[in-house]
Amino acid sequence: MNARYILALDQGTTSSRALLFDRAGQVVGSAQQEFPQYYPQPAWVEHDAEEVWTSQWKVAQDAVAAAKADPEEIAGIGITNQRETVVMWDRQSSKPVRRAIVWQCRRTAPDCDRIREEGFDHVLREKTGLVADAYFSSTKIAWLLNDIPGARSLAEQGKLACGTMDSWLLWNLTQGHIHATDCSNASRTQLYNIRSLSWDDEILRYFRIPVSLLPKVKPSSGILGETNLFGTRRPIPIAGVAGDQQASLFGHRCLNPGSVKNTYGTGCFLLMNTGTQIPVSQSGLLATIAWQRDGRATYALEGSIFIAGAAVQWLRDQMGLILHASETESAARSVPDTGGVYFVPAFVGLGAPYWDAYARGVITGITRGATRNHVIRAALEAMAFQTRDVLDCMARDCGLSPGVLRVDGGAAVNDFLCQFQADILGTPVQRASEMECTALGAALLAGLATGFWEDEKDLERQLTSSVPRAGKARRFDPQLEPGRREELYAGWQRAVRCARAR
DSSP states (O other): OOOOEEEEEEEOSSEEEEEEEOTTSOEEEEEEEEOOOBOSSTTOOEEOHHHHHHHHHHHHHHHHHHTTOOGGGEEEEEEEEOSSOEEEEETTTOOBSSOEEOTTOOTTHHHHHHHHHTTTHHHHHHHHSOOSOTTSHHHHHHHHHHHSTTHHHHHHTTOEEEEEHHHHHHHHHTTTSOOEEEHHHHTTTTOEETTTTEEOHHHHHHHTOOGGGSOEEEOSEEEEEEEOTTOOSSOEEEEEEEEHHHHHHHHTTOOSTTOEEEEESSSEEEEEEEETSOOOOSSSOEEEEEEEETTEEEEEEEEEESOSHHHHHHHHHTSOSOSSTTHHHHHHHTSSSOTTOEEEOOBTBBOTTTOBTTOOOEEEOOOTTOOHHHHHHHHHHHHHHHHHHHHHHHHHHHSOOOSSEEEESGGGGOHHHHHHHHHHHTSOEEEOSOSOHHHHHHHHHHHHHHTSSOSHHHHHHHHHTSOOOOSOOEEEOOOSOHHHHHHHHHHHHHHHHHHHOO
């Protein structure tokens, strides 16, 4: 039977999704399932890795069923995933030894303080492109080895495996035969040398992490393994893997140096393609591997914002101010402005460009006239203000600003947010026609590796010749006067200083 589809598994922070793409890059079937979040202590965040895998496998089957597709028609599988989150499991039983530590978790912030005191942060920055922060996987893995009785000995004996969520999915899809990751995910662990493209011995010694614990590193586009779980006559190749933000960059087809995208998800992530050049930031941004294809690594400059859409979830789940995220747009438009209210959602500290693990969320400017709608609007505006923080840094580091900011992600469907983003930047915002750019990027990487698409030119030809996708694509041009723009942004900066006061 002819191959007709690529299946993308999008393992996110709050839900698992699966999407089946046809040759024109159209979604023909999809499914999504949320899974529990665990907060055992303030600023600690955990996932049950088995719940994650169960949800991911279920939606994979559901997406194929929704498309009424035969699994035999699937040319390959692409994986994209929440980054930096780490799982450690027993190789023999395939059971996790502890809940996964999520990228948002701040339990290792004191360890990062020690790293800076010892001056090792300079080594990390030089070799990995990353700063000493609890965000990354290195201190999480070291914490697990120190906290679980006997874990270090078992790891040294080769009896344990550890990896990011893509590795965990690969392990389960291949029924324990493949322990691997790709360059983009490896580059987020803070253990991988982005210059030599290998696990770094000096860093591993510093954290006392045996290399036998870690997965083999593979290209982002290439055959990493095969799965028989769908019961097909031939195994289905797993042919593309990339961290969610790098996959989104590829899904936007930001294939040329200087192109920039922003994804509004649980967090908010700006990436600029820098080609084969490893970027150097003086403004608190990160150098990372975007992907590796055809033996060549492509790099990116990144600004990582920890809380974006998660603030809307907080308004819904903890505060009860809304029942559905879709309510936020009408609520924001019901008031002319926030009335001086600012919301800094530093629930787990602040990421780029501040890297302040001890900052905490604040709502400032509250008066007797402040209402529910002012707070909701302030939560949406916070995503745009944080984006400006990062884009200003990119401009300083690279000496240029993008002609347009390409956006995707769940919150990008909100017209108010996109317009305010353009206003506060003074830069046009182009919303993607396909909101699932992250999953699409994983599909494209897998499709190129399996020959589903011949090359990038064929890929572009197939996607642009498809029937125009309805509804989502739109350009938002700035409408706010420059003086008002700077006045609002100055108020945001004051609110950030409040969040960082301690």
